[in-house]
Amino acid sequence: MTDDREETGRKSMKDWVAAELEETLDETLEAELSEPMLSEELRQIYKEAHPNALDRRIYLKNLLRLQAELIKMQSWVEATGAKVLILFEGRDSAGKGGVIKRITQRLNPRTARVVALQKPSEKERTQWYFQRYVPHLPSGGEIVLFDRSWYNRAGVERVMGFASENQVERFFQDVPEFERMLVRNGIIVLKYWLSITDEEQQLRFMIRIHDPMKQWKLSPMDLQSRVRWEQYTKAKEEMFARTSIPEAPWYIVEGNDKKRERLNCIEHLLSKIPYEDVPYDKIELPERVFSPDYDRKTLPPELYVPKIY
Known part of the structure; x- marks a missing residue:
């Protein structure tokens, strides 16, 4: 028996x-x-533009494998008190949000958090440029992912005229030492530039225009980035030349195929963090305690959400 x-x-x-x-x-x-709500014509154009897109089955299999490794990595970060800082930069529609979402999808949000700051307030504009970013840096046992970072100054602020050339030059002089200081204080700093072609950005913008599920992603600033493609390219090239330092180099992830972009970025990220398996104590589920005097109350039906599905 x-x-x-x-x-x-x-x-x-x-x-x-x-x-x-x-x-x-x-x-x-x-x-x-998240099938875009597009005309058949636009769908066909998108498929023709990506004839060698990664097969979905291969993608999902590897994504789950990598997400399991990310959980191991987070356990190591929590157990050792490591501090991990990951910056994501790239042109509008380059896939920053998609990569970040797949990294954090199965992690504990208490120790893996995303920072996406709004434009600076009037008070913040009077502060030391890096000041508003410092409170969001990782403490021991934390992973912090910046969806855009202090590199706004080298990109959008410079190209759109929100920062003067003097401010940009001061930024270029300060940022290498700022990042060296982070590394000296035990923070693992990873900087990713997600790279897409001119044609791919145009196609993604067209999808955003015609897809009601994605129209919120398209701002007037995004439209200006199309107009100023070459200015952004020059700004990016100078940013790489002046801020890719041995302690915190830039890593470029090719992103025309979103699935490959996500997998390649996660694989690389894991290779740059010296995590190890953390032993766990065996967990025993305790027995449920039953009280003979407990009488469960019947709640009024209006408290329940209607069962539509």
Whole structure:
């Protein structure tokens, strides 16, 4: 009889694990199947522009594998008190948000957080340029991902005229020492530039214009980035030349294929952090305590959300 119960327990556990895995795959698939609400003509144009796009099955299989490694990496960061800072830069529509989402999708949000600052306030404009970024830097046991960073000064602020040439020059003089100071204080600094072609950006902007699910992503500033493509290119090249230092070099991720961009970036990120497996104590689920005097109350029906589905 005991053997039968154990066998039944093992079968139930297998069924539960299979169901959990299926749910995980469903969540990942849901994130990927954000089919744009486009005309058939635009869909065809997009497919023709990406004839060698990575197969979705290969992508999902590797994404789940890498996300499992990210969880191991986060456990190591938490256990050792490491501090990890990852900066994501790139042109508008380069896929920064998509990469960040896949990195953080299964991590503990208490110790892996995303920073995406709004434009500086009047008070912040009077401060030392790096001051508003400092409070968001990682403490021990944290991973912080910047969706755009202090490099706004070398890019959009410079190209759009929000910063003077004197301010930009001061930035270029200060930022290498600022980042060396971070590294000297034990912060792992990774800087990624997500790179797309002129044609790819134009295509993604067209999709944003015609897809109601993505129109919110398109701002007047984005439209100006199309007009000023060459100015942004020159600004990017000088930024690489003056701010890629041995302690915190720039890494360029080719991003025309979003799936390859995400996988390649995560693979590289993991290779740059010296994490190891963290041993866990075996977890035993305690027995549920039942009280013979407990009488569960019946709640009024108006408290329940209607079962539409």
